[in-house]
Amino acid sequence: MNIKPQIFFRADGSPTLGLGHLMRCYSLFEIISDQFKCSLITKTIPEVLAFQFNQLNTIKITESIDEDEEIKQFSSIMRKDDIVVLDGYQFTTSYQKKLKKLEVKVICIDDIHAFHFCADAVINHAPGIKPTSYSIEPYTKLFLGLEYAILRKDFYIGVKSREINIFNTFLISMGGADVENNSLKIARQLIMAIPNAKINIIVGAANMHIETINTFIKNNGLFKQISISVNLSANEIINMIEVSHLMICPASTTLYEACAIGIPVISGKTADNQTDILTGFDNAAAILNIGDFNAISEVELYNLFLNIESMKPLFQQHYSNQKKLINKRAPEQILNIFRSI
Numbered sequence: 001m002n003i004k005p006q007i008f009f010r011a012d013g014s015p016t017l018g019l020g021h022l023m024r025c026y027s028l029f030e031i032i033s034d035q036f037k038c039s040l041i042t043k044t045i046p047e048v049l050a051f052q053f054n055q056l057n058t059i060k061i062t063e064s065i066d067e068d069e070e071i072k073q074f075s076s077i078m079r080k081d082d083i084v085v086l087d088g089y090q091f092t093t094s095y096q097k098k099l100k101k102l103e104v105k106v107i108c109i110d111d112i113h114a115f116h117f118c119a120d121a122v123i124n125h126a127p128g129i130k131p132t133s134y135s136i137e138p139y140t141k142l143f144l145g146l147e148y149a150i151l152r153k154d155f156y157i158g159v160k161s162r163e164i165n166i167f168n169t170f171l172i173s174m175g176g177a178d179v180e181n182n183s184l185k186i187a188r189q190l191i192m193a194i195p196n197a198k199i200n201i202i203v204g205a206a207n208m209h210i211e212t213i214n215t216f217i218k219n220n221g222l223f224k225q226i227s228i229s230v231n232l233s234a235n236e237i238i239n240m241i242e243v244s245h246l247m248i249c250p251a252s253t254t255l256y257e258a259c260a261i262g263i264p265v266i267s268g269k270t271a272d273n274q275t276d277i278l279t280g281f282d283n284a285a286a287i288l289n290i291g292d293f294n295a296i297s298e299v300e301l302y303n304l305f306l307n308i309e310s311m312k313p314l315f316q317q318h319y320s321n322q323k324k325l326i327n328k329r330a331p332e333q334i335l336n337i338f339r340s341i
Contacts, residue, residue: 005105007038007338008078009056011087014044015206018271019176020252021087022049024109027253028085029056030153031331032338036083041074048205048231071098078104083341085109086119089273093118105341109150112273120341123334125149125256127280127325143337149256149330154234156331159262159323160242164316167308169198171244171263173237173254174293175270176204182270182293184213186248187226189298193305199226200240246308246315250293251278259286260326264315266304268293286321288314 009029013022022045029038039057050058059077061070067090078084080103086096087109093116099106106119111126116135123143131142170190174183183201190197203210210228217226232240241247241261248266249255251274258265265287269278282289288311290296290304327333 003079004036005082006079007032007036008074008082008084008104009038009040009087010042010084010091011040012042012044013046013049013176013206015046015177015179015208017044017177018179019046019049019204019206021109022053023176023253024087024150025085026052026056027150027152028109028334031150031334035335036338046205067095067098071095071102074099074104075102078102081105083107083338089114107337107341111276121337123148123150123337124276126276127284129276129280141341143333146325147327147330147333148337149260149326150334151253151256151260151326151330152234153331154238155257155260156326156328157238157261158328159260159319159326162262162319164245164264164312164319167245167312168194168196169200169244169246171200171202171240171247171249173202173247173249173258175250175252175254177206178203178209178270180270180294181209181212182250183207184209184216185298186293186301187213188216189301190305191220191222191225193302194308197225200244201226201228202232202237202240203228203230205231250274251281255281255287256326259322262319262322264288264319266290268296270294281325284321284325286318286325288318 009025011021011025013019039059041059043061043063083105085107096106096118107121108117108119110122110124113133117140118137121141125148127146129144172183172186187199213228238261241263246264247258249258250270251267255267267287268290270293281287
């Protein structure tokens, strides 16, 4: 009798690290869980995020152990040909080599191509990424581009039709942690430039600035104009996107979600690992790229929002281009990677 391999996701998340690695693993879990038994191995996961992973067997390992001890622990729970999915920048060539000695299959989720890969497969869903960006072993298979876009299953519904004729409801979603509190910087300038704006801010489970944002809203009497939503479900985020006229988000998984549903987007990067994704969506003429969110000044943001009405034709073209990007067949393509490896 053939025993299906078990899938082990290895990722960490925290206010410092952000939640992107964990959430990509959760998205993969949604895609493959009907056909594979899955577990998450993690050193750190915010308690408020744990409920999303309640269907996924979670194995906590000690934060202080080194990679040798970590992999030694894996040897007692993994069988030959089980599949380990690595999502994190600490899983370098050395880690992959040691893991491969357990005779497991290794899949790396990557977006920085910063070191040599000896994994069995590498998935990088940045648009336009080239195989020549990678240093790999002869047996390593590359799965690159939006054909393998990793999203929660609800986001593969396709872009809905809309006309870009008004900008008065804005959605700000700066990631699970938003370490620099760009949400507040953006909201403050948006409300100054467009005093009647309705602004919805989505913050993640690891955000440490909720009280600061709420204080700004209270002190300026903006309860009717600015709202904060914490740790929304996929369907709740989709509903927010559909009722908004423009979205402001970094070039993270959030940008993929925005373009999958379809909405004018102002994007940039909040970390260097978002550079390829930002460049790819910019080259596809699907977003307005404003560069580095951490570096852009409040004056520059104010002037941008002040002139937003004049950009309607540009945003209409971006929206039209988004329809060509996210492939509804991506979940099946991703599932085939796990079936074939």
